[in-house]
Amino acid sequence: MPFAQTGIAFFEEFVFNEVLLASGGLPLYQQFIRDHDGAAIDSPEFVAATEAYARLRGYTDPGMPGRNWTDTANLVINGDAGFILNGDWANAAFTSAGLVAGTDYECNIGFASHVMVMGSDALVFPTSGDAELMQAQDLLAATAISLEGQINFNSVKGSVPVRTDVDTSALNSCLAKAVAFVGTEGGATPWPSYYNSPERNLAVRDLITGFWNTPSMTAEQFRAQLKSTNAQYPN
Known part of the structure; x- marks a missing residue:
């Protein structure tokens, strides 16, 4: 299959956000995700994004519903699918399988949108x-934030180091791309939950996953539902 998709709502929203960025760039993403401007939904770029998102359903397989991300990643690792759209954690799956970035597989940040959607953990x-x-807590915190801890952890997981003084030359080619995006003005933007209330986040995600899993729903019907939800949850 061309596209290996994870059959979980979070990942269905994940893909939609990347399609939106690819269609309208950072301005459209921020207009809808950050500013909650309903006018964004009527823009030609947003219309194109919803239609492209619907077409992606035809590139995945019937086994998608409910499939977790590790099994989805394995479809690409084993040569059964062309690509997967996932977060930095997928780096660990490919590395654990003995694959080398830039040699055995390639990666890109989204759909050539030139913007990386970022989240963070604490x-x-x-x-x-x-x-x-308390001494043990201090030791764990110091280890996690140390130069050695940062490079060792991020090299495996695939995330961007939180310290700017880490030598990133040892990171693989995929991680090097991510580091470059973070270091470029306008190269990264927060995940929607940083901008929205939990209620809005869940409501929008429910609409996106409903659209993805209902082939009979038109892109126009989906946008009409988004307008209603956007008005209902202004924050």
Whole structure:
């Protein structure tokens, strides 16, 4: 199959956002995702994005619904699919399979949109009066943020180091592309949850996954539902 898609709502939204970026660039993404401007939905670029998103269904396979991302990645790793659209964590799957970026496979940031959608994780420790526990917490935090810890962890997971003084020359070609995007003005933008309330996020995601999994729904019907949801959840 040309396109290996993960059959989970998060990843269906993931793909839609990348198609939106490819169609309208960062301005359209921010107009809808960040500014919640309903006029964006009527723009030619947004119309084109919804139609392109619908066409992508025809490039995947009947086994998609409910399939997790690791099994989806394995379709590409094993040569059963052409490409997968995923996050940096997929790097670990390809590396664990013994594949080398730039030699055994290639990668790109989205659909040639020249913008990378970014998220972040955090280590959060509960407060404690236990001196030994606090010392252990400090050690874990120091290890995670150390130069050695950053390069070792990110080389495997595929994420961009949080420190700017890390020597990134040891990162594979895929990670090098991501680092370059982060270092370019306008090269990265936050994931929608950084801009929206949980209620809006879930409502929009439900519409996207409903559209993806309902081939009989037209792109026009989907946009009409988005307009209604956009008005209902302004934040």
